[in-house]
Amino acid sequence: MKTRPQTIVGGVLLIFAGIFSVQLAFQTIQNTFDLLNEISFDSSILYLIANASYSPITLTAIVGAIFAFLNRGKLAIMLSSAATLFWFVSAIAWTIGLLTVDVSFGEAVSNVIVGWEGDGFLGTLSASPTFVVSLVATILIFVGGKPTLGDQVASRNYYLANQGYQPPQAMPAMPSMPQQVGMKSCPECAEMIQANAVKCRFCNYRFQ
Known part of the structure; x- marks a missing residue:
């Protein structure tokens, strides 16, 4: 100080x-x-x-x-x-x-x-x-x-650094769910099926 x-x-x-x-x-x-x-x-x-x-x-x-x-x-x-x-x-x-x-x-x-x-x-x-x-x-x-607030903070940081203390790291961002590309909904059962399908594999609904 x-x-x-x-x-x-x-x-x-x-x-x-x-x-x-x-x-x-x-x-x-x-x-x-x-x-x-x-x-x-x-x-x-x-x-x-x-x-x-x-x-x-x-x-x-x-x-x-x-x-x-x-x-x-x-x-x-x-x-x-x-x-x-x-x-x-x-x-x-x-x-x-x-x-x-x-x-x-x-x-x-x-x-x-x-x-x-x-x-x-x-x-x-x-x-x-x-x-x-x-x-x-x-x-x-x-x-x-008398130590000021800044002196107290600096002293605490110096002490923690000498003790090998590392500040907590931010949590990594969660990966977003992959978007369902090329899918369509069956109008009969509302299940998701491939966009190029001609027949629903759940209810056998046939697309026109």
Whole structure:
């Protein structure tokens, strides 16, 4: 099955998801190593989960895009879904972590949706646009991987051909009954006799 337009568009969107997330991903990778050195069972563990979850988004999205362009739909969907899930887990952990340090719920959600102050344009794109783009890409790649009716028929015909299946042949036409040429009907008994006969062999009727 050839690569469908939905899959190609999904791959392009995954590339954008990787670009949007790259700046924050570098930051979260560094934060993850820093937090591992001072881990404690307070809000810092939530920040560790948030940073560790966000870090692989860029790589996951780019590799997923490559598989989409190679028409490896299942792998592309898995990686695209993983990028979306990583963002979602990171956002939840980050929001809960902010709530534990007396940040209001609205401010915490806004912090996740519109980006972190001081991160600039790419920092804002690392927020909700990354999630939206990766989610739409996942849906498009999934739709692009669904076989069409034509693909199903072609696949079935290919399978049957490999199994040695031959479609049923049309029944041969039945030969028509030979026409009775040179025959005539006896006016007495209505039997069919030869046209040149002068006497019926059934009733002895004699033709004039």
